[in-house]
Amino acid sequence: MVRSITPRGVGRPDNEREVHRVSLQSFQAQQELWSYSNTYNVPAFSYRAIILTGFDLPSEDWKFYLTDVLVTVNKNLRFLVDIAQNDMYIGSKWGTQKVHIKFPTGFPFLTTDELKIFIVNYDTSVDMDASLYVGGFRELTGE
Amino acid sequence: MVKVVTSRGVGFPDYTDIIHRVAISAYGKNQGYFWAMYKFSNIYGQVQYYVDIPLPEGKKIYLHQVEVSTSLGYLVDLVVRIIGDVTEEHIVSDYGGATFRPRVPIYLTSDDTLRVFFAHYGPITTTAYVSLSLWGVQE
Numbered sequence: 001m002v003r004s005i006t007p008r009g010v011g012r013p014d015n016e017r018e019v020h021r022v023s024l025q026s027f028q029a030q031q032e033l034w035s036y037s038n039t040y041n042v043p044a045f046s047y048r049a050i051i052l053t054g055f056d057l058p059s060e061d062w063k064f065y066l067t068d069v070l071v072t073v074n075k076n077l078r079f080l081v082d083i084a085q086n087d088m089y090i091g092s093k094w095g096t097q098k099v100h101i102k103f104p105t106g107f108p109f110l111t112t113d114e115l116k117i118f119i120v121n122y123d124t125s126v127d128m129d130a131s132l133y134v135g136g137f138r139e140l141t142g143e
Numbered sequence: 144m145v146k147v148v149t150s151r152g153v154g155f156p157d158y159t160d161i162i163h164r165v166a167i168s169a170y171g172k173n174q175g176y177f178w179a180m181y182k183f184s185n186i187y188g189q190v191q192y193y194v195d196i197p198l199p200e201g202k203k204i205y206l207h208q209v210e211v212s213t214s215l216g217y218l219v220d221l222v223v224r225i226i227g228d229v230t231e232e233h234i235v236s237d238y239g240g241a242t243f244r245p246r247v248p249i250y251l252t253s254d255d256t257l258r259v260f261f262a263h264y265g266p267i268t269t270t271a272y273v274s275l276s277l278w279g280v281q282e
Binding site for chain 2: 063078080082085088089090091092093094095096101102103104105107108109122
């Protein structure tokens with residue numbers, strides 16, 4: 001049974017939805033890597049919701065996988081990163097200055113899916129700048 | 144430093160207050176992948192909780208990784224207990240959160256119970272949030 005729960009951040013939402021297309025950056029034979037990176041300001045006691053969608057070259061012959069979400073911030077703060085596939089959480093982690101969520105073997109998803117990364121700043125007075133890296137691979141399923 | 148202990152002997156009490164602490168949960172399966180995620184709130188003091196992870200019926204499951212982390216930097220014990228024909232337990236402790244990543248994925252069936260404990264050694268005066276995530280493969 002799969003239960004679907006709409007992700008919600010904690011703290012004061014800033015109502016900001018950012019949608020980014022993702023392009024493939026490097027490849028090997030039979031396996032291509034994809035990645036996305038950007039930087040964001042996360043004001044005190046708020047979160048940024050970054051939506052990755054529009055993965056290139058949708059084809060039934062390819063399967064896409066998510067392997068890494070890495071967020072580093074410029075302040076010595078504990079902060080939270082949540083990850084959702086469409087409207088369902090698939091991971092959550094707290095850390096200080098750096099949060100690295102590694103999906104063993106790669107989390108499978110479709111090119112039509114949305115990957116959402118929530119960067120949550122619980123501190124009530126300190127803004128932070130966050131650097132986001134998201135990466136994975138795609139794999140040819142057959143000849 | 145991460146301290147890995149294969150057996151603690153006494154084990155944890157099977158404390159059942161966890162249901163009141165779960166703020167958000169999600170679990171499921173997707174193209175051969177299996178995962179679960181819980182977010183807990185209102186954790187304070189020195190407390191121990193556990194949650195039984197629902198396992199897909201009729202599937203072979205290989206557990207790859209379990210991770211717990213908290214909003215505070217205090218010590219956390221993560222205990223992964225598999226209750227089946229033979230019960231095995233793995234304990235990882237670290238400050239602010241802990242990750243259990245077996246060298247070889249742990250084989251489970253839906254007949255087993257996958258019970259994940261965490262102990263949070265925080266102060267009585269500060270409330271913590273705790274995130275728990277685990278990932279594996281199902282066949």
